[in-house]
Amino acid sequence: MEQDVNRNILIAADESDNSRRAVIYVGKMLGSVKGFKVTVVHVIREPEEDFFPVESEKEKWYREYGRKAETMLEEYKGMLINAGFAPEDVSVRSTLRYCPSMAECILAERDKLEYGTLVVGRKGLSHKEEFLFGSISGKIVRTARNCTVWVVE
Amino acid sequence: MNEDFSQETLHQLASPWLASQRPGHRFNVFRDTSDFYRIEYGDILILNNVPYLVRHNAKEGRFGLDDEVKFWVKRAIDLTTGKTKIIKLVFYEKFLARVGGIEFECFRSPRKEARILNLVGKHPNFMHGFSVPDDKGNIVRIIDLIYGQTLADHVRDMVPGMSHEAYFLNHFKEVLDNYIECVEAVRFLHENGEKHGDVRRDHILLDRDMGRCRWIDFDYNFRHRENMYGYDMFGLGNVLMYLAGMGDVLIADLKRAGSPALTALRDEDMNIVFNNRVANLRKIYPYIPESFNRILMHFSRGANIFYDNTIQLLDDLNEFRSGFPGRQGGI
Numbered sequence: 001m002e003q004d005v006n007r008n009i010l011i012a013a014d015e016s017d018n019s020r021r022a023v024i025y026v027g028k029m030l031g032s033v034k035g036f037k038v039t040v041v042h043v044i045r046e047p048e049e050d051f052f053p054v055e056s057e058k059e060k061w062y063r064e065y066g067r068k069a070e071t072m073l074e075e076y077k078g079m080l081i082n083a084g085f086a087p088e089d090v091s092v093r094s095t096l097r098y099c100p101s102m103a104e105c106i107l108a109e110r111d112k113l114e115y116g117t118l119v120v121g122r123k124g125l126s127h128k129e130e131f132l133f134g135s136i137s138g139k140i141v142r143t144a145r146n147c148t149v150w151v152v153e
Numbered sequence: 154m155n156e157d158f159s160q161e162t163l164h165q166l167a168s169p170w171l172a173s174q175r176p177g178h179r180f181n182v183f184r185d186t187s188d189f190y191r192i193e194y195g196d197i198l199i200l201n202n203v204p205y206l207v208r209h210n211a212k213e214g215r216f217g218l219d220d221e222v223k224f225w226v227k228r229a230i231d232l233t234t235g236k237t238k239i240i241k242l243v244f245y246e247k248f249l250a251r252v253g254g255i256e257f258e259c260f261r262s263p264r265k266e267a268r269i270l271n272l273v274g275k276h277p278n279f280m281h282g283f284s285v286p287d288d289k290g291n292i293v294r295i296i297d298l299i300y301g302q303t304l305a306d307h308v309r310d311m312v313p314g315m316s317h318e319a320y321f322l323n324h325f326k327e328v329l330d331n332y333i334e335c336v337e338a339v340r341f342l343h344e345n346g347e348k349h350g351d352v353r354r355d356h357i358l359l360d361r362d363m364g365r366c367r368w369i370d371f372d373y374n375f376r377h378r379e380n381m382y383g384y385d386m387f388g389l390g391n392v393l394m395y396l397a398g399m400g401d402v403l404i405a406d407l408k409r410a411g412s413p414a415l416t417a418l419r420d421e422d423m424n425i426v427f428n429n430r431v432a433n434l435r436k437i438y439p440y441i442p443e444s445f446n447r448i449l450m451h452f453s454r455g456a457n458i459f460y461d462n463t464i465q466l467l468d469d470l471n472e473f474r475s476g477f478p479g480r481q482g483g484i
Contacts, residue, residue, distance in 0.1 A: 050262035050374045053245045100346065100381045128253055128425050131452075131459050132387055134380025 006116025012106040018121030022152040027083025042094040103139035166232040184288040189242040201285040205229040243291040253426035263292040266372035278338035301361040305354035340463035352388025390452030402431040421455025
């Protein structure tokens, strides 16, 4: 029996080149195919309270980062529309979260709306970088359930 | 209560610790500690209505470098109890740390250290203390002095001239027990959502009164990426290698000693971050059991999997420890 394919795609992106490549890839793969809906989500990692000596610096950071994220997401939206997606099939959102693990935060976003496919870029960390800081895409691949994961090189 | 300490009262309280005072001497009294460079020997800090007599600035030695004066850390006497305290004043700094060629953003946070002091309370494997705001709201930490040397120095000085084999077979069991306690303590932090932030061998003191190892200095923090605790895990690996090797096993030292093991060493045998340190100690010291060496190899360039958390590391350490009899049982 043929199962229905969930045609909702979630791209988890930030300002990095690898995220941009992921957006471009989805545009090229699916831009001309009808029936897919894409959401680009940017999870803003809430900086730890320790990072700001005073509260005003924290507020300033949120304001500036929020503006930057908005601009970035609008650009990604434009790229997807230019690649052939109907404007009503592309949405963007950013969410501020406390993220001890970014991979877990991204997967929580996927779970919330039950996207069928999760797309992330791959940074290409060195062995020692992965050891010291962990790999977001690596952890997503290891721990994602109930969805397909595309890791764009 | 906002007690005002007169110069006369301060003279009376401080006299046991000051050999002589010139007539008419007036103490410099600080309730605002923002400008810590101005606070010097013989000055008085009043924090939460408790007077502290400043003795000197703390120093920190690191990896053979001369002791670096930490002007924001004062050794002082609590004049109400006579006890010596370490007083850490507020010093914010942000900088790019560089480890093994990788840069990452670090910062010093008094708030973090205050929070952890509160969290650990009287936990035997941490330094103890509390925080108070000064008159300007600076978060000042007042810490009990720990008497004793670092665990690393303890290992280095254990028995002068002792061979590694004698150390490993006769003494390492005890050192490992101390280390396991330290890892358990870091696990406690992680389970409470805190990183130590600066796990390194000179941040473990062997308290000579309690006979236990205690973590010090939790004010470092860094912007983590995926694994919030990865950098702490890295530090724990380095400490373990140091303890198991009775010091860092460096390529340069092996060359100087003309070690025959050099020819057997491969890239994958080295510390994953520090290219000059050997992780595969069994190639140097063949009596190190394979099961223990496998733990070390998680921190090597050849590692295919890493420890994500302290629980995984502790599982392996405890399993090894339960079957490690040392010399008496023969390994």
